[in-house]
Amino acid sequence: MNAQRVDVVVIGAGQAGLSAAYHLRRRGFAPVGRALPGERTFVVLDGDDRPGGAWQHRWESLRMATVNGIHELPGFPVPPADPRASSRDVLPVYFAEYEEEFALDVRRPVRVRAVRRTAEPDAGLIVETDLDVYAAGHVINATGTWTRPYWPAYPGxxxxxxxxxxxxxxxxxxxxxxxxxxxxxxxxxxxxxxxxxxxxxxxxxxxxxxxxxAREDFDIPARVAAIAGVEERVRQGLPPGSVVSVTGxxxxxxxxxxxxxxxxxxxxxxxxxxxxxxxxxxxxxxxxxxxxxATGFRAAIDHLAPLRLRTAAGGIRVENSRATDEPRLFLIGYGPSQSTVGANRAGRAAVQQIVADLDAAPAPALRHVSRT
The missing domain is CATH 3.50.50.60 (FAD/NAD(P)-binding domain)
Structure with a gap:
């Protein structure tokens, strides 16, 4: 099967993925289906049947008053909602409106099976899905953790x-x-x-x-220091853990x-x-x-296994959202960007680096690329 050429594949359309897509749009990228000749392109692939990311799966009692102030996507405020309304009813509608407002053309449901390298250095990364295959100059992985609940092993x-x-x-x-x-x-x-x-x-x-x-006066410097601790873990290739595990x-x-x-x-x-x-x-x-x-979740990154990026400690080495051992791959919503605010910032940072890469060494026009 021939691979469709695209500059950036975004995997996941939750908070992090939509943030990345928004910043791609702002920097002049167009969805592959509506790009003009010469325009840089992107595609967003999502495994869910409908918009909403993990919010659509949250329990009914999680109300808007509970999540207010931490879930907003860039450039598009959440419309006023009854604080008593269930977040799983309100936020998926907001996500759908967001996708339409910025013409993100999310493709769903699409399950990404594997991301792998090719034998040709200039061919980018191959993204294999259950429907299509893409040859991407860069991949932004924003698959979060919701699909990988962690069950500890206990006797009996x-x-x-x-x-x-x-x-x-x-x-x-x-x-x-x-x-x-x-x-x-x-x-x-x-x-x-x-x-x-x-x-x-x-x-x-x-x-x-x-x-x-944590103490009541947990201030901004302390919060920044805690997040820096998580950043250092992923920089070393350690499993990221959670920001809460550091902050208390x-x-x-x-x-x-x-x-x-x-x-x-x-x-x-x-x-x-x-x-x-x-x-x-x-x-x-x-x-x-x-x-x-209530034992947390792990990063949903099994589809990245063909890249062989896991260290002996079990993590992927990441710095400023970029995989150290595969610079064409960015992981957002991973490590210090697990929070919704962090995911927004990481999406912007990833796009800035991709633009810098493309401006410094524009990718040549590629031939049809086959899977290896």
């Missing part, structure tokens, strides 16, 4: 007779009414769902480590509400899962109907 997990689910599959607290729910995890989602579920069920919160609650947990309306009702009680991580509950380090047993794993 397959023996549990109750229900196990990840935050990825959570819908609402109502389905746990009257039950005992063990909530695993030390992040923001764990605390939010602890507060929510504890209104209708008995909750038992466990974490591997004692949560580090901040008290939120959920944590304060749970604390006020006496349910914000952390227990050490259990040592094993049994048929009807979990075994604690002191040998005691906690009966459970449900185990909810």
């Amino acid at each position: 997990r397959d023996r549990f007779r109750g229900r196990q689910l990840h935050v990825h599959d959570y819908v609402s607290a109502a389905e746990f009414a009257g039950q005992t729910v063990v909530i695993v995890g030390a992040g923001i989602s764990a605390v939010q769902l602890l507060d929510e579920i504890s209104h209708v069920a008995s909750t038992y919160w466990v974490t591997r480590d004692e949560p580090q609650w 947990m901040h008290h939120t309306t959920w944590s304060r509400a749970a604390e006020a009702r006496g349910v914000l009680v952390r227990h050490p991580m259990f040592t094993a899962i049994e048929e009807n509950g979990v075994r604690m380090p002191d040998g005691s047993f906690v009966r459970a109907d449900v185990i909810l794993w």
